[in-house]
Amino acid sequence: MKPITIAICDENSRDAGVLEEYVRKLLPDAEITKLTKSHQLLNRMTENPNQFQLIFMEIEFEEENGIWVAQEIRKVNKKVGIIFMTKSEKYYRQAFDVFALQYLLKPLTYEKIEKIFYFLDSNVQRYNDRSMEERSVCFRYRSRFYTIRHSEIQYISSSLHTVNFHMEDGGIIHCRGKLCDFEDQLKGSSFLRCHQSFFVNMNKTMGMKADGFIMRDIVVPVSRTYMKEAQKQYRNYLNEKELFTK
Structure with missing residues (x-):
């Protein structure tokens, strides 16, 4: 090397x-x-x-x-x-x-x-x-700077002004804020907004049900508001993935 x-x-x-x-x-x-x-x-x-x-x-x-x-x-x-x-x-x-x-x-x-x-x-x-595409989410929380690669995150949730990054290794990293605070950092990536309280990493999904995305240990819900757009983007993602693997 x-x-x-x-x-x-x-x-x-x-x-x-x-x-x-x-x-x-x-x-x-x-x-x-x-x-x-x-x-x-x-x-x-x-x-x-x-x-x-x-x-x-x-x-x-x-x-x-x-x-x-x-x-x-x-x-x-x-x-x-x-x-x-x-x-x-x-x-x-x-x-x-x-x-x-x-x-x-x-x-x-x-x-x-x-x-x-x-x-x-x-x-x-x-x-x-x-x-x-190997991008990162970056933020500061309690005087510490965090840089988390997109590929390390399964999905992101929010509750009571706390954003939770659910990691590939099973861990969870928290910070104060709202999901909208991270929209710019997730724009154009494999992350899909599927609910007022959830972003899902399409690269980590195992499939999609009528009510949500199937992950390794959980079904991430899709709300009515986001259903049509989520289905459209997920179809596009699968089509692109199929073309890429041919």
Whole structure:
């Protein structure tokens, strides 16, 4: 396997040096390129969109905003993993509009970076083979940031201003809010709104009954309001799946 190619883009040379040290401890063979200006990174990605598999990038540059730079990068490469690092929490929502893998608050620690590569299974190479359908739901709850891949979720429910993510492994992750808070993050994905209180991941369904979707351990209800549209979207999903597997 070829060495992982990583870009570190940060005007703060000390922060960049510390991050490089942490990454090299975890991935000694990684090819690391350090850049101090956001336009340097953007120019490199424009000239060769596939040269990096993972990008660590500060958001608050003196010139272009890091969110804008990521938007431009997504125009030429939709798969490269982008990890933001900054001292401010104010760009958190915007970061995941460009499908960031993670949002790290400075100061960085070895433990934070270790968790990142644990999440990536210490194999960033596979991100080159992923489509953008491997998306994530991101939110903050009780001072903690969560990034949950769509493929890990069976369905999502809500009750009493609490949203519940029912996971593939049987666990449940909670946060305060409403289902409508996550509609933008689920738009265009395999998730289908089938009830005022439920989203179902069609990739995890075993079939559809008259009153709901058959999951591994439960039937997720479909309400009258959503029935016609749910049936239509599910038929389209099955047709596309059949074409894809032929």
